[in-house]
Amino acid sequence: MLYFHIIDCTMKAYKKTDTSNGMTLRTEVVLKGFNAENFVLMLRDASYRKKMEGPTKNFKIIEETSKNTDVIYFELGLPFPLTNRDFVQKRLFVSNKQDPELVAKLGLFNWDHAYHAILIQSTERPEYSVKSSPVRGETIMHHTLLEEDPTDQTVLKIKIVMSQAMNGNLPKVMPSGGGDKMPRNMITELLKSYKKCF
């Protein structure tokens, strides 16, 4: 089943300033007319990533390490005079309907209704070594759950919890001032990208 238009979208965005050089963000979105498989495809597939809105550039899948996992590289463009950041991340994609054995093996949620879990954490690759520019950022966690509403399959609930350390030198005002709108910006960029891709 494919949906092509976002009919309704409500969002709650939270932040937790608990690190010296970053913050933890949480976004909860309820969408109607939004397809979870397309959302996952957009994040996972390099050809869709190139069409996405936002400050991410030079996205590459370094290696598909299994049917459900890969390792990626990308750069995060920051406004002048800040130095761009780059990230090497490992990603895990699990659908409870497509990967029931993996759900059981990992001990993920044992729910009847459909969901997709996306887990992302920083990793290292020798061919993508740390340089002075861009500065290597660290993704402590970037967890996403896309959950179909059990009573209405056209309604999708998305929860994203992300904690990143930007590392390097940043103005004191940046983590709080620049980060205030990060959760909502992240979602609006994702939704604009979705409309552009599908």
Add this chain to the structure above:
Amino acid sequence: MQSQSTPDFDIAQFKTVIEQAPTKENGWDLEYEGAVDKDFKGI
């Protein structure tokens, strides 16, 4: 055929942070609540 190995992903952390309520007591500040498709143009 590719395997299903999933090394070093913190599943317990995933379940905890996803299920934990984002309350003040848990250190969370609500910074936006609204209808995104109405509040932001171009979506």
